[in-house]
Amino acid sequence: MSGDRKVIILGSGPAGLTAALYTARANLAPLLVEGLEAGGQLMLTTMVENWPGFADGIMGPDLMAAMRQQAARFGTEMVQGDVTNVDLQHRPFSLMLSDGRVLTCDTLIIATGASARWLEIGSDRKLAGRGVSTCATCDGYFFRGRPIAVVGGGDSAMEEAIYLTKFASKVSVVHRRSSLRASKIMQDKAYANPKIDFIWNGEVIEVKDLDKGEVSSIVVRDLTTGAVQELPVDGLFIAIGHTPNTHLFRGQLQLDAQGYIITHDGTRTSVPGVFAAGDVQDHVYRQAITAAGSGCMAAIDAERYLEGLPQHMGEAQTVA
Amino acid sequence: MASDKVMTFTDTNFETETRAGVVLVDFWAEWCGPCRRLAPTVDALAADFDGRVKVGKLNVDDNPNVAGRFQIRGIPTLLLFKNGQLEETVVGLAGKEDLARMIERHLDRPVETEPQEVARAQK
Numbered sequence: 001m002s003g004d005r006k007v008i009i010l011g012s013g014p015a016g017l018t019a020a021l022y023t024a025r026a027n028l029a030p031l032l033v034e035g036l037e038a039g040g041q042l043m044l045t046t047m048v049e050n051w052p053g054f055a056d057g058i059m060g061p062d063l064m065a066a067m068r069q070q071a072a073r074f075g076t077e078m079v080q081g082d083v084t085n086v087d088l089q090h091r092p093f094s095l096m097l098s099d100g101r102v103l104t105c106d107t108l109i110i111a112t113g114a115s116a117r118w119l120e121i122g123s124d125r126k127l128a129g130r131g132v133s134t135c136a137t138c139d140g141y142f143f144r145g146r147p148i149a150v151v152g153g154g155d156s157a158m159e160e161a162i163y164l165t166k167f168a169s170k171v172s173v174v175h176r177r178s179s180l181r182a183s184k185i186m187q188d189k190a191y192a193n194p195k196i197d198f199i200w201n202g203e204v205i206e207v208k209d210l211d212k213g214e215v216s217s218i219v220v221r222d223l224t225t226g227a228v229q230e231l232p233v234d235g236l237f238i239a240i241g242h243t244p245n246t247h248l249f250r251g252q253l254q255l256d257a258q259g260y261i262i263t264h265d266g267t268r269t270s271v272p273g274v275f276a277a278g279d280v281q282d283h284v285y286r287q288a289i290t291a292a293g294s295g296c297m298a299a300i301d302a303e304r305y306l307e308g309l310p311q312h313m314g315e316a317q318t319v320a
Numbered sequence: 321m322a323s324d325k326v327m328t329f330t331d332t333n334f335e336t337e338t339r340a341g342v343v344l345v346d347f348w349a350e351w352c353g354p355c356r357r358l359a360p361t362v363d364a365l366a367a368d369f370d371g372r373v374k375v376g377k378l379n380v381d382d383n384p385n386v387a388g389r390f391q392i393r394g395i396p397t398l399l400l401f402k403n404g405q406l407e408e409t410v411v412g413l414a415g416k417e418d419l420a421r422m423i424e425r426h427l428d429r430p431v432e433t434e435p436q437e438v439a440r441a442q443k
Contacts, residue, residue: 006351031341036357036413036414036415037413038357039353040358043354043356043357044353044354046352060353060354061353067324080360080361080416081415081416081417082415088327098415098417099416099417128352128394128411128412129392129393129394129397129409129412130411131391131393132390133394135353135354135394137351137352137353138353138354138355138394138395139393139395141349141351141380142387142392142393143393144357150418191440213391214391214393215393235393242406291343314434318399
């Protein structure tokens with residue numbers, strides 16, 4: 001009746017690792033499946049300046065390594081790889097791992113996060129790794145002295161654009177609107193950078209050159225006039241937000257129109273015993289610290305849920 | 321952390337080391353977060369295919385010539401060579417099982433199954 005594990009956690013970003021830390025310290029012996037994008041989005045960043053406690057900032061990958069160590073120190077078992085299938089309709093819940101193993105659990109904490117969105121115009125995906133990228137810190141290096149473009153108008157887009165000026169000869173920001181969505185401080189930094197210029201009301205409709213297998217230009221349509229221009233660039237960085245990693249749970253958990261897991265009363269999902277934390281259920285705040293906070297909430301919610309389960313109450317009665 | 325089964329490719333040894341057999345090259349750099357994620361997978365593949373496939377890493381910072389020759393524009397990128405010929409390119413993260421299946425397809429033995437497309441995960 002009860003599963004192999006009291007708690008399984010999916011995801012190893014700030015939400016998953018914090019949930020692991022708390023459930024491990026509560027003696028629930030959590031097992032954490034890291035996922036393909038282990039460490040989460042902070043692994044793609046450089047200096048994180050808004051994680052409380054680090055007055056001078058901390059490198060994203062270093063912060064994640066420290067969180068991982070801390071969760072492991074209290075006994076979290078970490079499994080590399082991905083989950084390929086879940087069954088949340090029967091109890092205990094069961095999961096299939098990418099290596100073929102099947103695990104069962106009494107509670108599940110989903111912290112699978114969100115992954116970078118692509119333009120979905122075909123040519124962008126086909127030229128991935130050939131000049132199109134969703135990770136400036138990974139790939140900016142390859143564009144030293146070359147002109148590039150960044151798509152997007154939010155904080156991440158500005159951060160990428162500013163970072164890329166370290167390498168690129170020129171960075172053109174293409175944004176669908178006539179003003180940025182980014183915070184004031186990021187806007188000011190971007191406007192002040194002489195290497196960055198802006199193409200407003202622009203939509204990238206094509207990336208060339210598919211035949212050569214490398215980026216030679218992008219085709220941008222002006223959304224107000226309909227005019228089309230071709231911009232010669234060697235690289236295109238896409239920073240237009242994220243989509244939640246919830247395809248595994250479709251049809252089993254309540255999701256909103258954008259695919260985010262709907263939570264209520266803390267981190268509870270539509271299935272009792274399944275909890276969600278971090279970006280997989282949050283398209284509003286999307287911060288490392290809010291993800292960690294909700295990971296802690298999910299751990300506490302899972303612990304209380306387990307305390308209320310019949311077999312647990314039975315144990316308690318025996319003790320009494 | 322790198323396993324001793326993983327070799328190091330350089331601008332100097334690349335040509336000789338990839339000339340014969342099946343060779344998997346992981347293009348990476350210190351500053352690349354996703355490369356750190358992929359490292360344990362590459363280590364595991366090196367151990368699993370020990371003696372059958374040469375698995376190694378090439379630091380793009382230290383070895384710009386090879387990276388330039390194959391027009392690497394993003395890392396991690398895995399290239400698979402067979403007898404010096406480039407056979408497969410995998411950009412970004414990929415699961416160990418998918419990569420193992422890809423390698424198997426290039427090993428000399430009767431092929432029972434249809435070749436499958438390797439999942440190309442985004443970073």
